[in-house]
Amino acid sequence: MNKLVNENLDEARNILVKEIASLSYVQFNNKPEMxxxxxxQVCHHLILVEEATIKAILWGLKKSESTQKDRKEVKQVLLDRTKKIKAPKIVEPDEKPFEVQQIIKLLNASRERLLTFLNTIEDNSILANKSMEHPALGELPLDQWVEQIYLHEERHIEQIKEIKLHIANLG
Structure with missing residues (x-):
């Protein structure tokens, strides 16, 4: 992947981990509303999205025909939190509680799998020439599937900040 994408992936993940690292078990698992x-759960969702993205890119790469589509305004769509996006069942988080360190390990493992997978792609330019249907964004070039990971993470970091404020106001 290109350097900017790697830097954006790293930056978003570092901010995410910093936001959650010092939370107590109760703060981490407290739902702001029913x-x-x-x-x-937000963090578990991010892990599931990263795993699903790997699968989607794999499927897209297996398509024999080149299916390049127009590029989407992924950043504009994902960072606009006034528009609710319903998570597909496959990336809905578990209801069970999680430990902060458990989630950090899972986040690290999913990112490692993503980067290892992306490093197996010999010619990254193929990612711009093939596409897959994205549940929220429609037909999306595969390189934008990678881009949506950190943008999606940025969207949810803002959500996490809001939940933290809500929790702070309760106590």
């Missing part, structure tokens, strides 16, 4: 996710 139908809302806890910070732990």
């Amino acid at each position: 139908n809302k996710w806890s910070i732990a």
Whole structure:
């Protein structure tokens, strides 16, 4: 992958870990409202999205025809938190509680799998020439599937900050 994408992946992940590292078990697993996710669930969702992205890129690479589509305004869509995006079932988080360190290990493992997978792609330019259907963004070039990981993470970092404020106001 290009250097900027790697830097953006690293930066978003570092900010995420910094946001959650000092949380207590209760803060991490407390739901702001009955139908809302806890910070732990938001993080579990991010792990599931990263894993699903690897699968989507793999499927897209296996397509024989080149299916390049127009590039989407991924950043604009994902960072606009006024528009709710329903998570597909496959990336809905578990209801069970998590330990902060457990989630950090899972985040590190999923990122390691992603980077290892991306490093197996000999010619990264193929990612711009093939596409896969994204549940929230429509047909998306594979390189933008990688880009959406850190943008999606940035979206949820803002959500985590809001949940932390809500929790602080309760106590």
